[in-house]
Each structure stands twice: as structure tokens, then as C-alpha cells.
Amino acid sequence: MARHHRGWHAWRRSLLLTMLLTGLTGCSLWGGGASRPQPAELGPNVPVLGVRQAWSAHLGSATGAPLVPHVQETTVTLAGADGTLVAIDARTGAEVWRTHIDGALAAGIGSDGRWTAVVSRNNDVVVLDEGREQWRQRVAAQTYTPPLVAGGRVFVLAADRTVMAFDAQTGQRLWSQARPGEPLVLRQPGVLIAVKDTLVAGLSGRLVGLSPDTGAVRWEAPLASPRGTNDVERLVELVAPISRVGESVCARAFQAAVGCVDTDRAAVLWTQKSNGSEGLDGDSAALYGVESDGTVTSWRRADGSRAWSSLRLQYRKLTAPLLLGRSVVIGDDTGLVHLLSREDGTPLNRLSTDGSGIAATPVAVADTLIVVTRKGSVYGFRPD
Template sequence: MALSTLLLGCSSAPSRPEPAPLQPDPKLLGMRQAWGIDIGRVDFPLVLQVAGNTVGVASSEGQVSLLDTRTGEPVWRAEVGVPLNAGVGHDGRMAAVVTTENELVALQEGRELWRQRLNAPSYTAPLVAGGRVFVLGADRSVSAYDGQSGRRLWNQSRSGEALVLRQPGVLIPVGDTLVAGLSGRLAGLNPLNGSARWEVPIATPRGTNDVERLVDLVAGVARQDAVVCTRAFQAALGCVDAARGALVWSKPAVGASGLSGDTTLLLGVESDGTVIAWRRADGERAWSTSQLRFRKLSSPLLLGPALVVGDDAGRLHFLSRTDGALQTRIETDGTPITVTPVLAGSTVVVVTRDGRVLGLRPE
């Protein structure tokens, strides 16, 4: 399917109101920088994935690395030679990225294994699992490739809307099911052949034109066992039991970025920068804080008793899990933090727009 238009996830909008002054840092939580490296500017929708003690990172220009999160040292580094659209998917050994030329590139031990031409762009980090590489296309197709040869094993395509988001979508394994976000629906596929097992709507298209009817699920899910909670862009959030293919609940919500959470709470950021906690059991609001409104926040990461979000000035704000009160604040390099932070062991990994990768640990 040819894509007639691509809509940016952070599309242009009227100038935002001026944010309120930041409150003084109470320094209630001790965090220190354990290591830091530079990888080059990151202008594409990088997604950090952790496997054991490794995390995959990449620059927009195509330098891809697996880092040891204990030291920040590269396990290996490779040059793709072409700017990137999506990545980095990896399993701790093999990594996969998608280039701006619509090529899927597989890498291992610092060398290229293979590259394959895709039928459509992809803005979602490939999933590397079970000796295969899975790709979610911007045309809402899902494909599987053999990890060693690059041979395409299957492709499931479907008709889609004229507009899609130019930001990462949902593509994760849950047990023996491949779970993908297709428009406003979460779908469970058989990873061996791509056949559909179930589809559950999180949000349905509404409105009279393509922009109003745009519904896509965005990357950043909060999973507990087989229950996957996800957000539909500017429309809703909901939880699905992937073992049964059944909707647990869905609630209206106006946000464009992913979720974090644990057994009792879901955390997210609304489009105006309000940070909200919802009860995982039923989706009712537990608390919200507007102290960081209009600061263009990253998706949150829940860290036990605290959560962390980055802003467009390179600050990391650590908030209380209980009520959202500020615990501490850390400055980075002054450039936006648009990549969702991740936790690897006891290390929080953060990436700035200028490509500064930091490993932070509790003091």
C-alpha cells in the first residue's frame, strides 16, 4: 500500500504557553552519573531496548552500538552507512535497524549480516527474538525475517488510513504471541506464520477528515505478565489480556507518548505535560501533577518509589511515585531528552538529542 501522507508524532502546533518556573530542587533522592559517552546526534525516533546488561543505541547517521550498561563501554560498534528511521532492536547479540532508504539491516559483533529492502517505511524498532527479526511497517504491515539469512518468512498486510504517525508503534512478544499495534487496535499474531489470533480495539477512529480519524498505538507499553497496557495517540489508553485476547478496560486520554508502570499504577504524560498516574486495575486516575506542563516531556520511566521524565532543556525530573512531588533534578547537556529512559539492573540509561548517553545510579 502506498502511503499518501505521513503525520509527525510531534507535529507543528501554535506556540505553547510559557511554562511555570521550576521549583527549587529538594535533593531528596541521590543520583550520580556512573558513565557517559557520545554517539552523535539523535534526530530519529530512537527506542532503547535492554537485554541483560546491554542496551542498543544509534545516531541518526547510522552508527550503531551495543553498550555494556555496567560500564558504558561498547560491546561492539558498527556503521550502517545510511541515516536511520528506526531502531535499535536487539537480543543482546544481534541488532536490527531500519534506514531512511527503507532497508532492514541486521548486525552482529560489529559487522553487517544482511540488509533487505522493505515495501514501506518503518518508524518502529525491529523486534529481534527467537532467531527472527520482526518489522512493523508504516503501512501497518507486519513481516518476519530469518535472523541469519535475511530471507522473508512471511508478511501480513492490511488496508490502512491515509495518515500514519512518524513515531514508534507497538511490537512486542508476549509468551508465544507477537503483539502489534495496528491503527487503534492491539493484535495478537502467530510469530511462526503471521496468522491472526485476536484483535482488540483500544480506540476507534472518529471525525470527518483523515487528521481527526487518525488512531495509532504508540511505543512504550506497561506490561505485567500477559496484560499489556498501551496508549492510542491523542485518544485513549487501555489494557488488554494478551493470553485471552480480551480488553480489560479503556479510558479517554489525550497524550502522544508511551506508558510505564507496575502491578498497581500506570504512568504517562499528557500532551500539555501533565504527568498522570492511573490505577492499573480499572484506569481511574490516582493523581496528577502540572508542575512540568509545557516542557515537552519524554515518556516516563517508573523506578520503584520514583519515576523520571526528561524535558526539552536536557533536565531529568525525578518525581515521587506516591503523588508526583519533585524528589530531585539532574542537568545533562542542555539538549532535549526525547528518548524514553530505560532501566538496566541498577543503571538508568538516558540519551539526549546531541547524542550524550548517560548511565545514572543511586548514590
């Protein structure tokens, strides 16, 4: 174990140095060419919880990395980086609609059930109505966070930490709120959600409450502050997904901390140091997350104390977790989907896909667990 521990830290230092020398404008701890320690052996699969594959579908050939799936009632909408968009009925796996927009995609999907919004790599915000493109508007900076569609508006969080609002029907820009920050940004989704009548965005380690009508700042709550001596070490972006229960919003600050905020009082309830790069899920009792070395951790939501940690998936590249029934569901970069007990992290089942790696955090809709692979395969699983 000590040898693995030393190997992990040497690999991480090598990767940070690589990012500094190449001058990346965004980073992911598992990117780059540095090798990582050997993943822990999984052992035989013992299916304590019965799960079967109910259906499968496909985004299309040469799709590129699929983006964040969006769930609306019984429909899941998926997008590939090549511009393919597909809405699937999660009950049957049947396509509701499919379209292709011009230009590769960088962020998506946001939807209110009618309007669907994505952002292209050319910085175009593109809005569709039931699969038909309605308008597109160019913004000044790249965007990696799915737009939020709510109240007849499309909200966009750009990588330069500018938040914008557009009229969903016409594309007219309603307001823009700029926020300076550190020079490096993450090429992964950040935080942009609606909490009651407030738009909440993750900006440089803070949850910030904005007026959805004007963009005016209502409150700020810091979860992490810049630290270290270089731009990489000072990066403190908040990453998606988050866990919201009522007024409690809990989030992860990249490679720094996890914490919870009472959005009614704009008060930080607690923070705990945590070295992870993927978001969280949870309920009123507990939060679940993965560290960058593959450790799966549960924290008590009330005070942030650690409930349990599991090393069973150590040194695997993991997605953020999905809390589903008695399970914590996590995908890895070999295409496996792990179901762990929410009580103590023990394995309940292990599901196979096409072996290309799970591309996004699993989602659940219509009693169906949905996972998407890097090849664009879509799988629907249900309990036996």
C-alpha cells in the first residue's frame, strides 16, 4: 500500500508539471500522458442486487465524447460532441427525436421540456424547439457548463466566469454579469442551478446567488479559496454535479474541498478538505463523492463528518456518483458500472458495457439507470 501511495503522489506531481509546461487553459487530473498506479483488483462479481439490461441505443458513429445527459420526466436527452442530439424514452429506449446541428459541441444539454440548449465549440449558444433549431447567439468565451433553461430564459455560464441570460424564444440577450477569476479554467461542467427564485452559479470557489431578472448579485458563500504558488494549484472552481435538498446545496471545489451552503441564509454550513475533481450526489442524510485516486467517500450531510471510505475502486478513473435506491452508482474508464452499498461501500453488483469507458455521470429516469459510453452507446438497466 505504501508503494502505491508514493507512486500516486509522484504521478500527480508529474502531471501538474506537464500542465504547467504545456500551458493548458483547462485541465483534468487524469489527462495527459503520465502513467497512473495500477488499479485495485476487483475480484469476482457477486450480484447481491439483481440488475438486467432493459434496452440499448446509440448516439451514432463517430459521435465524440458524449456530453452531460439531461432528464425531463420520462425522457433523457443526449448529445455527442459532433453535434448529434437524441431524445430517448427511458421506458422503452425508443427515440423521441433525433437531429444534428452544425458545429462540434462543447457544452450541453439544458432543457425545460420544450427548449433544448447546447453550446458549440465556436461559442454559439444554440437553442432547439422539439429538436428543431430556433436560434443561435455567439458569446465571447468558451463554455463547458450545460445551459440552464428555466422561466422562458436560457442561462449560460462561460469559462471566463461570465453569466448571461437569453430569451428562450427569440435569443435576445437580457443581461450579462462578468466575474474576474484565476487565469486557468476547467474543461468540465461547473455549477449553474435554480434554487427557488434565485439563479445559483459556481464562481471561483464560491456559490453566488444572482437575480434571474437582472443578474444582480444577491449573496455569496465561499467553499474554497485559492492556494498554492502557481496557477494550477490556485484553481478552485466548483464542479458539477451538486446535491441539493431543499435550501441545502452541497458541492465540490476542484482538488480542494467539499461543503454545504444554506442558500436561504447564504451561510456556509461546513467544509471538509477533499482531493477530488468530480461532483457529488446525496440525500438529506449523506453525501457521496470520489477522490482523484479512486477512493469513494461518504460524508454526513449534517456536519461533514466522514461516514465511510472505500478503496475498492482505487486508481480507476471514476465518474461522479449517482445515488439510486440502496446503491451508489459509479462508472469507470473501462466501461464498468459499479453499484456500491450506500451504507458502507460494499459491492452490490457490477455491470458491463462496450468497454470504451463511461463518458458521463449515470442518470436515473422512469425506474431506469442510464449510462452512456465514450463510443456513444446508451444502456438502460433496471432491477430484476
